[in-house]
Amino acid sequence: MRPPVAKLGDFIPLFNDCISAASSRTQEYLLFKDPENNVCLKLTDTFNCTAMTPEQRILLGADWVWAVLEKPTKNPQIQIAVQVLHLLEREDAEENANPPETCSESVQIAQKESSNKTMYERLVDFCASIGKDCYALFLFFGKKNDKENIYGVLSNNFEAAIGKSDDDASYKHVSSLIEFSAVYLNGSTQKLIKTHNLNSRTNILQLDASLERYFHITF
Amino acid sequence: FDLFLQMAATQDVKGKGEGGDQNFDYMFKLLIIGNSSVGKTSFLFRYADDAFTSAFVSTVGIDFKVKTVYKNDKRIKLQIWDTAGQERYRTITTAYYRGAMGFILMYDITNEESFGAVQDWSTQIKTYSWDNAQVVLAGNKCDMEEERVVSVDSGRLLAEQLGFEFFETSAKDNINVKQTFERLVDLICDKMSESLDTDPAVTTGAPTAKLTDSAPPLQQPGCNC
Numbered sequence: 151m152r153p154p155v156a157k158l159g160d161f162i163p164l165f166n167d168c169i170s171a172a173s174s175r176t177q178e179y180l181l182f183k184d185p186e187n188n189v190c191l192k193l194t195d196t197f198n199c200t201a202m203t204p205e206q207r208i209l210l211g212a213d214w215v216w217a218v219l220e221k222p223t224k225n226p227q228i229q230i231a232v233q234v235l236h237l238l239e240r241e242d243a244e245e246n247a248n249p250p251e252t253c254s255e256s257v258q259i260a261q262k263e264s265s266n267k268t269m270y271e272r273l274v275d276f277c278a279s280i281g282k283d284c285y286a287l288f289l290f291f292g293k294k295n296d297k298e299n300i301y302g303v304l305s306n307n308f309e310a311a312i313g314k315s316d317d318d319a320s321y322k323h324v325s326s327l328i329e330f331s332a333v334y335l336n337g338s339t340q341k342l343i344k345t346h347n348l349n350s351r352t353n354i355l356q357l358d359a360s361l362e363r364y365f366h367i368t369f
Numbered sequence: 370f371d372l373f374l375q376m377a378a379t380q381d382v383k384g385k386g387e388g389g390d391q392n393f394d395y396m397f398k399l400l401i402i403g404n405s406s407v408g409k410t411s412f413l414f415r416y417a418d419d420a421f422t423s424a425f426v427s428t429v430g431i432d433f434k435v436k437t438v439y440k441n442d443k444r445i446k447l448q449i450w451d452t453a454g455q456e457r458y459r460t461i462t463t464a465y466y467r468g469a470m471g472f473i474l475m476y477d478i479t480n481e482e483s484f485g486a487v488q489d490w491s492t493q494i495k496t497y498s499w500d501n502a503q504v505v506l507a508g509n510k511c512d513m514e515e516e517r518v519v520s521v522d523s524g525r526l527l528a529e530q531l532g533f534e535f536f537e538t539s540a541k542d543n544i545n546v547k548q549t550f551e552r553l554v555d556l557i558c559d560k561m562s563e564s565l566d567t568d569p570a571v572t573t574g575a576p577t578a579k580l581t582d583s584a585p586p587l588q589q590p591g592c593n594c
Contacts (some may be wrong), residue, residue, distance in 0.1 A: 152412075200426065200427070200429050202429065205432055205433055206429065206431070206432050207431075209430070209431060210429070210430050210461075212425055212429070215429050224406075224427060225405070225455055225457075226427075226455075226457065255435055256434065256435045259433070259435065259448060260433075275512070276430060276461060279458075279460040279461045279464075280457050280458065280461075281457065281462070284457075322497065325461065
């Protein structure tokens with residue numbers, strides 16, 4: 151990871167660094183040796199990560215997609231589409247609602263194509279269109295008082311919760327889902343330290359330390 | 370053809386920015402479809418960026434590039450949508466068929482299965498697109514003559530049966546890439562002009578100049594390699 155960007159407001163390199171860091175951390179998490187043998191994702195050299203183009207990020211709502219590829223066809227068997235939400239950035243964006251000045255033509259077209267849905271809905275729709283073997287993972291960066299750690303929610307059934315939130319505010323919409331798994335990545339050890347299945351409107355940012363030490367997709 | 374003309378007519382692309390070139394006369398939405406790994410993305414990269422890499426990166430869902438071409442002093446902006454060929458992405462890719470004015474249906478001349486799937490892809494176009502959408506059949510990877518399993522004649526015959534134009538192409542060696550897109554643009558322009566001739570009333574709000582006044586001669590469909 152490159153050193154932090156000094157220039158205030160120059161968030162693009164910072165954002166890229168965050169994605170890079172998240173990618174390496176989460177890869178490490180996915181390679182995490184599970185002592186209880188509960189890990190559902192059996193990772194091999196067929197594991198693949200594809201970064202989305204700027205246009206795809208808007209159209210599909212994904213920043214990158216992990217996939218377990220089938221040999222020899224390379225068809226994806228299980229996919230995890232990842233969207234990064236930088237909470238501090240979001241706060242800044244909400245305070246200063248003007249869009250970035252540098253916006254390419256193709257990005258404008260992509261935005262126009264997707265203007266009727268939020269980024270969250272687009273990711274959920276994308277995963278739902280593929281099927282239950284495609285999971286959506288929202289990663290949260292920059293939580294106040296805990297900026298080093300990454301929080302996330304993972305589900306292949308987010309669509310069941312769409313429209314059930316009574317709060318329109320961005321990530322709260324995601325975090326008030328009826329049922330999902332939570333992933334908590336520790337920034338210093340860069341390992342998955344706890345995950346848990348959550349029920350009914352638990353706020354992802356209020357996870358406590360009692361969660362179990364294994365990763366188990368149970369939807 | 371009313372809708373066809375409306376779609377092709379100058380569109381307002383909202384927004385601002387250094388890359389926001391809104392000076393164009395027509396906007397054509399094109400799709401590249403076909404089985405996985407036939408070379409759709411490479412084909413688009415060759416056309417839009419004049420670049421090629423042999424590394425295979427499977428397209429996730431859908432992506433697109435924009436390229437402006439000129440025809441009889443008219444600026445035509447091409448929105449070229451690159452689709453994932455795998456079945457699992459079919460729901461999301463077919464959602465983009467609606468509104469497409471032209472398709473490049475691609476197979477790989479070294480892959481019999483991809484050629485056998487052409488009929489199914491054609492059916493997909495008929496199901497999810499509209500009757501006026503123009504289609505060019507492209508047999509890609511014609512630089513790999515030694516591994517060829519689909520003959521030029523087979524490709525040409527199938528194209529005739531389906532009512533499509535036909536080219537053999539190579540994104541790698543840059544053979545017939547530009548010609549394929551240019552032919553597709555010509556076909557769309559022909560349709561637009563037919564529409565204008567049939568019912569001038571539908572031109573309201575659309576440019577009146579015919580785009581087919583000096584149509585280029587047909588290209589050689591075979592692969593010159």
